[in-house]
Each structure stands twice: as structure tokens, then as C-alpha cells.
Amino acid sequence: MNTPLKADAGSGSLPWFENVRRVLSSGSLVEFSPKGYSMWPALRPERDIVTVGRAAAYRPGDIVLALCDSPYGVILHRIARIEGSRIILMGDSNLFQTETCSHDTIAGKVLAIRRDGRDISRSALTRLSGAIQRLPAGLRRLAVRILNKSRHGSR
Numbered sequence: 001m002n003t004p005l006k007a008d009a010g011s012g013s014l015p016w017f018e019n020v021r022r023v024l025s026s027g028s029l030v031e032f033s034p035k036g037y038s039m040w041p042a043l044r045p046e047r048d049i050v051t052v053g054r055a056a057a058y059r060p061g062d063i064v065l066a067l068c069d070s071p072y073g074v075i076l077h078r079i080a081r082i083e084g085s086r087i088i089l090m091g092d093s094n095l096f097q098t099e100t101c102s103h104d105t106i107a108g109k110v111l112a113i114r115r116d117g118r119d120i121s122r123s124a125l126t127r128l129s130g131a132i133q134r135l136p137a138g139l140r141r142l143a144v145r146i147l148n149k150s151r152h153g154s155r
Contacts, residue, residue: 013074014067014074016074017065017067017074017107020032020052020065020107020108021107024052024053024054024107024108025054027054029051029052029053029111030051030052030053030108031049031050031051031052032049032050032052033045033046033047033048033049033050034048034050034076037093038077038091038092038093038094039063039076039077039078039091039092039093039129040092040093041092041093041125041129042063042078042092042113042125042126042129042130043063043076043092043113044115047115047116048113048114048115048120049113049114049115050063050076050110050112050113050114051110051111051112051113051114052065052107052108052109052110052111053108053109053111054107054108055108055109058079058082058087058103058106058109059079059082060079060080060081060082060134061078061079061130061133061134062078062079062109062110063076063077063078063079063109063110064076064077064078064079064087064089064106064107064108064109064110065106065107065108065109065110066087066089066099066101066105066106066107067101067105067107068089068099068100068101068105069100069101069102069105070099070100071099073099075089075099075101076110077089077090077091077094077099078090078091078092078130078133080098080133085102085103086100086101086102087100087101087102087103087106088100089101090133092129092130092132092133092144093144094144095140095141095144095145113126132144
């Protein structure tokens with residue numbers, strides 16, 4: 001495996017995204033620390049490092065880096081569902097908000113997550129975070145509220 005490019009995700013801007021996309025399209029990997037709490041508890045801002053790479057296919061449950069059109073912006077969220085050419089993304093701790101993108105606006109998917117120097121990509125918490133998103137809406141809201149309460153106690 002090649003050495004990943006370290007990228008500062010601080011801006012989350014279009015020029016940053018286009019640079020990451022160019023690097024990924026060349027077959028390289030990109031590493032950065034995600035911002036915000038929308039992917040809590042799977043991803044913790046300023047603490048975790050994600051490694052993103054290209055994939056032949058994307059499926060529900062994958063965490064992807066995409067340029068979304070609704071609402072517009074660079075997003076690192078999980079694929080909630082695929083509806084034809086539309087891909088619906090949702091942060092693990094979001095209760096209602098979704099984003100929409102298409103296959104060609106996905107730069108890549110998260111291949112690894114490191115926290116405190118350890119690979120947690122396959123940890124129970126990471127798998128649980130993905131499973132919660134597949135719950136029926138009422139149960140999902142309850143699980144997200146519980147997780148968000150734990151976040152406020154552990155910042």
C-alpha cells in the first residue's frame with residue numbers, strides 16, 4: 001500500500017475536495033481528521049484519522065467523502081440508501097437531515113479509522129454505529145439520543 005497523503009480537512013472547501021479527488025483518482029490514499037460531530041460515535045473530530053481511498057462500488061453502510069448537491073457541500077457521511085442514480089447520505093448522529101449526491105461526486109470511502117494510534121475500523125462501536133443507521137426511524141432516534149447524551153459527557 002502506498003503512503004497516504006495527509007490532508008487538512010479544516011476548510012472542507014471545494015478546492016480541498018478537488019485536490020483530494022485528484023489524489024484518489026491517481027490510486028493514492030488520503031488521510032485527514034474529520035470535523036464536526038455528525039458521525040459520532042464512529043468518528044470523533046480532532047481525535048480520529050480516517051484513510052480514504054477509491055472503491056469499485058459503494059453500498060449502504062459505507063462512509064464516503066462526497067460533494068453533495070442537496071444541501072450543497074463536502075460531506076463525510078454514511079450511505080443510508082441508494083435510489084437509482086441518487087445516493088442518500090446521513091451522519092450517524094443526525095436524526096433527520098440527509099444529503100443527496102450521485103456516484104460521480106463520491107471521491108472515495110473510508111477504508112480505515114485510527115483513534116489514539118489504534119485501528120478501530122472493525123471495532124464493536126464502529127459496527128454498532130453503522131447498524132443503528134439501519135434501524136426503523138423510531139428506534140434510530142432513541143439510539144442516537146442515547147449516544148448523543150454520552151457524547152456530551154465525554155468531550
